[in-house]
Amino acid sequence: MSETTTGWADRVGVGGIYLFAAFAWSGPSPAALGLSLTCLAFLVQMPRAWPVLMQIPAIQMLGAVLLFLILHSGVHVWLDPGAWQTLVDTGISHAQWLLPTVAVLWFLAGQPRRVMIMLTLACLSLLVRLLYNTHWPDPLVSFFGPSHGFGMAQIALGLYLATALLGLALFMPRLAGWLQSRWQHGLVWWLLTGLILLFAQALMVTQSRATWLAFLLVAPVTLVLFFHRHRPGPAILGMLGAGLMLPLVLILWLNGGGIQERVAQEADTLGHILALETAQVATDSVGLRYHVNLHGLTLAQEHPLWGWGGGSSGALIATHPVAEVSSLQHFHNTYLQILVEFGLVGLGLALMTGTVILLGWWRLYQTGELPRDLYFLLLGASAMALIWSLSNVRLEQADMRAYGIMLLASGLTFHLARYR
Helix, strand or coil, rough: CCCCHHHHHHHHHHHHHHHHHHHHCHHHHHHHHHHHHHHHHHHHCCCHHHHHCCCCCHHHHHHHHHHHHHHHHHHHHHHHHHHHHHHHHHHHHHHHHHHHHHHHHHHHHHCCHHHHHHHHHHHHHHHHHHHHCCCCCCCCHHHHHHCCCCCCCCCHHHHHHHHHHHHHHHHHHHHHHHCHHHHHHHHHHHHHHHHHHHHHHHHHCCCCHHHHHHHHHHHHHHHHHHHHHHCCCHHHHCCCCHHHHHHHHHHHHHHHHHHHHHHHHCHHHHHHHHHCCHHHCCHHHHHHHHHHHHHHHHHHHHHHCCCCCCCCCHHHHCCCCHHHHHCCCCCCCCHHHHHHHHHHHHHHHHHHHHHHEEEEHHHHHHHHCHHHHHHHHHHHHHHHHHHCCCCCCCCCCCCHHHHHHHHHHHHHHHHHHHHH
């Protein structure tokens, strides 16, 4: 391949990443265009990229996942030819995770600057999403009215906002270190504090208890671990403390009653669940998850090793005798959904792949190849996503694919420095 072709492919690939990130949550069509350009540029460089990528253990595991999906779908089509279309649709959906992730990490090229630009554009895309879906004649309705998701699924938006909040807190010292004058520090402090306040209030509006729990469990631990050995100077430390504590106090003061009310909702249902009184469990939000999870566990025991086949969850849930439960489209539990569709083998492979990815990030961090703040963001975001996935499934939606692709590629790209 000529240097001219390689240069053009690099520019198209990187430009596609930035276009994808800038519209990840504010414009699906431009985001899809950007990702398509990156994938096409990657295919041009495939002969050069493939030998490098296949030396990375995490990429080898992703390849094993892809091979498993192909073989698993092939066997199920052979056993049940009528399931062809469902399996093809599911396979295409899962493939939309793998190829773009590899393409994005290739063109990020292990360069922190490219990763930071991508994440900054993604954060701005989230901000645009909020502002575009704000009811400007009376903005208080959007930020203090009934729960909603600013044009997106509320529970998904909650996860993205929680990740953005954690990222803003972790990257504050890096940004403060770039600034020299006092007025620059002051201006940036007000901007970041305002952004944290906006995102935090939007997180409250989503009313997503799963996200609240994940953020509450993960964010404090992540920040304590991060700042334990990374102690900035007194001025920057004061800036960070005020920038984080003031929004937190204000948010709790404004939403304390609403938080208590939301947490207390469906307490009776939770009591029946803890007492194992299944017949008394209502079909509210918590109760539906309980009933569909029990149904899923029963189904998983019928085909424990290999599951029922990709995309089978909807039809299987429809067999539940309770109408409210049978109308659900998925099991509201990502791990259970994988277990039912792909069996213990599929779930084990997924968990093994996640473990290899996390261990790879740890090794990169230990050798100094992965920046400290980015490592803790990846670690915290992964932990929140793992907790969040206990009550939600969103593997096939474009917004979650964008989140997962950027999260995985941001860490995996730093492996390239060893092999490229």
